[in-house]
Amino acid sequence: MRIVICIILNLFILSTQSINIRIVNESNMPVEGAYIEINKKIFLFSDNKGLVDIPDGFNPSDSVFISHLSYKKLNTTIEKLEKLSNVVVLESQMKELKEITVSNLNPKKYVEQSIKLISKNYTYSFEPPLSLHADISFSNSDDNSEIIKYKGKLKLNQTKKNIYAGKDNFTEVISENADKYIFQLKPYNFVSIIPISSHPVIKKYKNFSFHKYEYILYKNQEAVKIYFQIDRKHGGQSGYLIINSEDKGIMSLSYSINPIKDWIGEKTKKGIVKTSLLSYYVESDYEKDNSGLYSFSSGRENIKVSTKAGKDIVNTTSDSYLKKINEHIKNENLIKLEDISRKKTSP
Secondary structure (H helix, E strand, C coil): CCCHHHHHHHHHHHHHHCEEEECCCCCCCCCCCCEEEEEEEEEEEECCEEEEEEEECCCCEEEEEECCCCCEEEEEEEHHHCCCCCEEEECCCCEEEECCCCCCCCCHHHHHHHHHHHHHEEEECCCEEEEEEEEEEEEEECEEEEEEEEEECCCCCCCCEEEEEEEEEEEEECCCCCHHCCCCCCHHHHHHHHHHHHHHHHHHHHCCCEEEEEEEEEEEEEEEEEEEEEEEEEHEEEEEEECCCCCCCEEEEEECCCEEEEEEEEEEEEEEEEEEEEEEEEEEEEEECCCCEEEEEEEEEEEEEEEEEECCCEEEEEEEEEEEECCCCCCCCCCHHHHHCCCCCCC
């Protein structure tokens, strides 16, 4: 009887205590922005130290799904996480293929061919409506206070003039003084990372230099990883594209933009407001759907800016994580995307 009671108590402890896990890569470096899904109900992300706090209330057998744009997906359970001493090692999606011998490739020409095939290789971004799990935050960098926080499901649908959003199973926090920050950085700009054609390197690839490439295995498919950059005069961007060797479809891209002083100038009731870009980072991943065409799979956008209005200077951070889901969004009361963080609607 004592043995049975001890077992029951141990199971109870496992299912009610919160768990702190650390996600790292094969070099033991923290993985930021890893996506954690528990029983398809709880969605979490690792911070810049690779840490994730899993709340209490889960059973040892509950499923845990971990994914990241740059790493292989991992399916595990709460119990297995604890046996790993709460440290999870993700395996890179990219592996160099040194054994492949190919004649010299012209990377710029290769990118040009890939871009010309976008209309053939990709579905239209919001048709049919795109269902996502979204984790969107807009905060004051000076005191880390939340201005806007949205976490939950979104359905995005586009008409000729606007993109509309439907919310489902979400939590939303909007501070009382949120309106005064809206002119600084619109918190719905995350939608720009979804269409492949919206990225600067796609729109203005002729202005970029493609200085390096390597053959890799990405998600078990042979691909070419091509590095690009552009000078400071045009934004100072640098990053890479991962292009499928078979059909020249762009599977993934990642880039950052160098700081830009007085990036945006706006005329407001308070006078001229100047916003300087402190940092800008984007990751965006695309996968083939059942039709054999590529569509948005997941992505992240992180933007830090400093805004000066008169003598007042405010620093803000916008951080958006998006992951496509194959679920029906129940809320059919669609609102304009720009109103997503201005209307306090109940889930």
